[in-house]
Amino acid sequence: MQANLTTPHATRKATLEKRLIELGARLEAIEEELDSHQNRDWEELATEREGDEVLEATGNAGKAEITQIRIALARIADGSYGTCARCGEPIAEARLDLLPWTPLCRSCAQ
Numbered sequence: 001m002q003a004n005l006t007t008p009h010a011t012r013k014a015t016l017e018k019r020l021i022e023l024g025a026r027l028e029a030i031e032e033e034l035d036s037h038q039n040r041d042w043e044e045l046a047t048e049r050e051g052d053e054v055l056e057a058t059g060n061a062g063k064a065e066i067t068q069i070r071i072a073l074a075r076i077a078d079g080s081y082g083t084c085a086r087c088g089e090p091i092a093e094a095r096l097d098l099l100p101w102t103p104l105c106r107s108c109a110q
Contacts, residue, residue, distance in 0.1 A: 012100045013076050016069050023062045023069075030059045065101070072101040084108050 034052055075081040082091050084105035091105045102109065 009076055009081055012081075012096060013073065016072055016076075016100055020066060020069050020073075023066050027059055027062050027066075030055050030062075068101040071103065075103065 034055055072081065075085075082096060083089070084091055085103040086108040087105060089105050089107075091102065095102060095106055
């Protein structure tokens with residue numbers, strides 16, 4: 001069944017797809033940076049390792065966001081996007097503007 005995309009949903013879908021591409025590119029760059037560290041100097045290696053921890057945290061946050069975006073895109077495709085997954089009430093447009101991947105209305109998210 002093809003979802004009937006209203007203009008806001010079509011715009012949000014495009015925004016989510018664009019963000020997915022951006023995150024994918026960022027994760028690739030993080031992986032390349034992490035793989036490039038092979039310093040033999042212990043002090044520089046320790047500094048690199050601290051930076052790697054930040055990169056890994058950023059990468060993990062990106063992976064989590066990618067998962068949320070893919071779920072939101074699936075909800076757009078099946079027609080359930082914009083409806084709270086917990087209570088079934090509509091999610092406010094302002095909330096979707098801020099968090100286009102959110103599956104929950106403000107009340108259920110609290």
